[in-house]
Amino acid sequence: ETGVTQSPTHLIKTRGQQVTLRCSSQSGHNTVSWYQQALGQGPQFIFQYYREEENGRGNFPPRFSGLQFPNYSSELNVNALELDDSALYLCASSWGQGGNEKLFFGSGTQLSVL
């Protein structure tokens, strides 16, 4: 059984650029959620995808968008990067769309915006 994998592990971008982060779900999981974790804070919910459809969204602007593919892997896209977007981006997979299932997290992508 493979766990949740994220790529890249680290990324440096400049303000105004666009970035794509990738996530492979744990085997057998059909739901992917994305979280933003600033230094010293808990993860903040960005959005969730269930069977390729967005299934809930947190308080993030539309320049944060995502995709889920038929194999349940996922992408997080962020346009027009701002300095405050610097954070650890976590992907989590689970089974089901209830929202209160146990989440399995990847190790994250550390994004630095200069």
Place this chain on the structure above:
Amino acid sequence: EDQVTQSPEALRLQEGESSSLNCSYTVSGLRGLFWYRQDPGKGPEFLFTLYSAGEEKEKERLKATLTKKESFLHITAPKPEDSATYLCAVYGNKLVFGAGTILRVKS
């Protein structure tokens, strides 16, 4: 708006010194309270889910309890390998995390 407050922000214990971490929450319609452990440079790792007041769950040296307003994570006779950040999260209509408690256990 759903909120989670964890205390203390940081806790230093000697090996074997038992203690408790607190998670206070406000949520409209609790559908689950979660405890996760996060090691530096890693994603959170699931520990427990509690669904209703009075429920308790145990795993090794950890025991989680739940009331209508708060949850406690009790750590009995901790070891240095228990050092980590412990995150509490509640699910109402979305998952909301607290800022975590950083636990350091010294031998």
